[in-house]
Amino acid sequence: MAITRPRPQTFVRLAVTGAAYFLASGLAIALTRFEGGAAFLWIANAILLASLTTVGRRHWFALILCCWATGSIATGIFGLGWTAAPFISFPLVTEPFIAAVLIRHWGVHRSFLDSARNFSVFVLAAGIIAPACTGLAGAAVISLVSHTSFSANYSNWLVGHALSALTFTPIFLQLASGDIDRWVKDASFKGRSEAALLFAILTVTSAGVFSQSQLPLLFLPILPLMLITFRTGNIGAAFAIVIIATVGTGLTLKGLGPINLIHGTNGHRLQFLQFYLTTTVMTVLPVAAELARRHLLFERLQDSEARFRLLTENSTDIVLNLGIDGAIRYASPSIKQLGGYDPHQLIGTASINLVDVEDRGRVAAAHLQALISPSEMFSVEFRAIVTGGQQRWFEMQTRAVTDHEGVIRGLVSAVRDISTRHLAEVELSKAANTDPLTGLSNRRAFDHELTRQLGPGSGANGGCVAIFDLDHFKRINDTFGHAIGDNVLCAFARVAEGQICGGDSVARIGGEEFGFIFPKIPGEHAYAVCERIREAVAAIAVKAGDWPVRVTVSIGIAQFREGDDRISALSRADEALYAAKKQGRNQSSLAA
Numbered sequence: 001m002a003i004t005r006p007r008p009q010t011f012v013r014l015a016v017t018g019a020a021y022f023l024a025s026g027l028a029i030a031l032t033r034f035e036g037g038a039a040f041l042w043i044a045n046a047i048l049l050a051s052l053t054t055v056g057r058r059h060w061f062a063l064i065l066c067c068w069a070t071g072s073i074a075t076g077i078f079g080l081g082w083t084a085a086p087f088i089s090f091p092l093v094t095e096p097f098i099a100a101v102l103i104r105h106w107g108v109h110r111s112f113l114d115s116a117r118n119f120s121v122f123v124l125a126a127g128i129i130a131p132a133c134t135g136l137a138g139a140a141v142i143s144l145v146s147h148t149s150f151s152a153n154y155s156n157w158l159v160g161h162a163l164s165a166l167t168f169t170p171i172f173l174q175l176a177s178g179d180i181d182r183w184v185k186d187a188s189f190k191g192r193s194e195a196a197l198l199f200a201i202l203t204v205t206s207a208g209v210f211s212q213s214q215l216p217l218l219f220l221p222i223l224p225l226m227l228i229t230f231r232t233g234n235i236g237a238a239f240a241i242v243i244i245a246t247v248g249t250g251l252t253l254k255g256l257g258p259i260n261l262i263h264g265t266n267g268h269r270l271q272f273l274q275f276y277l278t279t280t281v282m283t284v285l286p287v288a289a290e291l292a293r294r295h296l297l298f299e300r301l302q303d304s305e306a307r308f309r310l311l312t313e314n315s316t317d318i319v320l321n322l323g324i325d326g327a328i329r330y331a332s333p334s335i336k337q338l339g340g341y342d343p344h345q346l347i348g349t350a351s352i353n354l355v356d357v358e359d360r361g362r363v364a365a366a367h368l369q370a371l372i373s374p375s376e377m378f379s380v381e382f383r384a385i386v387t388g389g390q391q392r393w394f395e396m397q398t399r400a401v402t403d404h405e406g407v408i409r410g411l412v413s414a415v416r417d418i419s420t421r422h423l424a425e426v427e428l429s430k431a432a433n434t435d436p437l438t439g440l441s442n443r444r445a446f447d448h449e450l451t452r453q454l455g456p457g458s459g460a461n462g463g464c465v466a467i468f469d470l471d472h473f474k475r476i477n478d479t480f481g482h483a484i485g486d487n488v489l490c491a492f493a494r495v496a497e498g499q500i501c502g503g504d505s506v507a508r509i510g511g512e513e514f515g516f517i518f519p520k521i522p523g524e525h526a527y528a529v530c531e532r533i534r535e536a537v538a539a540i541a542v543k544a545g546d547w548p549v550r551v552t553v554s555i556g557i558a559q560f561r562e563g564d565d566r567i568s569a570l571s572r573a574d575e576a577l578y579a580a581k582k583q584g585r586n587q588s589s590l591a592a
Helices: 008-032 044-053 057-078 085-105 114-147 150-177 179-186 191-211 220-253 265-314 334-339 357-372 419-430 443-453 474-482 482-501 524-540 566-583
Strands: 318-322 328-331 378-385 391-402 408-417 463-470 504-508 513-519 542-544 546-547 553-559 588-592
Touching: 008 044, 008 057, 044 085, 044 150, 057 085, 085 114, 085 150, 085 474, 114 150, 114 443, 150 179, 150 220, 150 524, 179 220, 220 265, 220 419, 328 542, 334 378, 334 482, 357 378, 357 391, 391 419, 419 474, 443 504, 443 513, 443 542, 463 482, 463 566, 474 482, 474 546, 482 504, 482 513, 482 524, 482 542, 513 524, 524 588, 553 566, 566 588
Parallel strands: 553 588
Antiparallel strands: 318 328, 318 408, 378 391, 391 408, 463 513, 463 553, 504 513, 542 546
16 A cells, blocks of 8 residues: 655644644643642643644544653653553543544534534533543642542542633634634734724733733723724634633732632632633624624625626616515516506505405415415416506516515516517417307317306206207208308307397207307397397398398207206207208207
């Protein structure tokens, strides 16, 4: 298997991390082992955890081994001696390893400072679980070597390591990941100057607070700290915490500052200082994480709005943003071209007022459906009133708009002018239901209308169907030609249309057969109407050159019965028509 040589930057990272770990370990051991046992402050593990979370796992072993070695050297020189050094260093470097594994396992792969959820994962892993687990072994080794209390060592380990990790890991993480370097390069001169001024104010404030021991003024650095957080984000917040920690720790160890008002050992005072720093971290870093998340959302919103405006301002469709109540919040410029309305003047008006009165019910229903099912798209066609009082047909696709919590905030609709398409559909529908020769309805339309008339309960309300058949029509075609025959059919159609009343309907249902529907009238009334039509037809004459062509019709009439369907009603009308022909034609017959 081929051996991959480490890159030069890997050696640099190992050297820098190892040296930093040695320096932090030595300072902690030399300055904060007040009771001869575990140190009250342990920043070194924050350095190692930051390195582990910013490199690939293939480098973890080398980093941990390097820090174990440098930590052992620091312990041997400043602490418990060379014999105990390797053993005490093992739980020390295991602690950031456990925290890094848990952070990765819980889905944080880039940074635990970019959201409140990720920061909570960091607190749980590095501030609670990891020091609680490794503190057992660490306290046991320290107690055995230094002959001090296990419970005191475990308490000091747990508190000191947890507070140090929570306080200092964020700044080391940003140093290790290069975030600080990128911020310095990307920030404007004004931004860098503002940050420098705020850091200077924080430094002066912190120095003033921790250099006096008369008043508990620990709250004063919070104001510049919050200003830094809002102006520079989590990078500035983490760096500001380090400033407070450095100034506060240095002056507290010299016996200055309000923390020395506490009665107790130096170790207890230092632990209270760390508690103060950690509380500050737990306050400002989640705020910084939320600000970072909102800044990212704002940038995405700006990009989305730019795309939205590019599309809407150059689209022939109308885009509407509506409130839950249907009030117009935004109308794209295309509404002026399609409807003649000024989009700015429509803001705040009720969108339903633009819809034709007859179609408002359908549009309102689609609006309600979109609110009930916010994940679905709903479509509706309607007539809208454009400027000048004209009507045009539109198709609207609409769906609800929800926020990040799923709460409906309004609706967005795309509206397209379909007047041309709708006119074409009407023409196609008319053509599909019209006899091309006579202009009457065809058999398809007749069957549909007859089925509709024979709906539930129609028999009780009366109504009749009649079939007209032109007598000896084949003889006309054979004698005078099909053109004259077509003229005869058209002449019959005109006479029939002139004789029927509103609500009645007539259709060509065969070659020389015509169907009539007389809704809600008794058979005797329908018979009288048919007789009138028969007499009118007998009186017309169609010219065939110098010869008049006359035609008569035979008629079969059937009154609707309870339980009738189209086939049974037509069957009785056919029987009546057959009876009329059998009796000599040119007469009407009413089925019994």
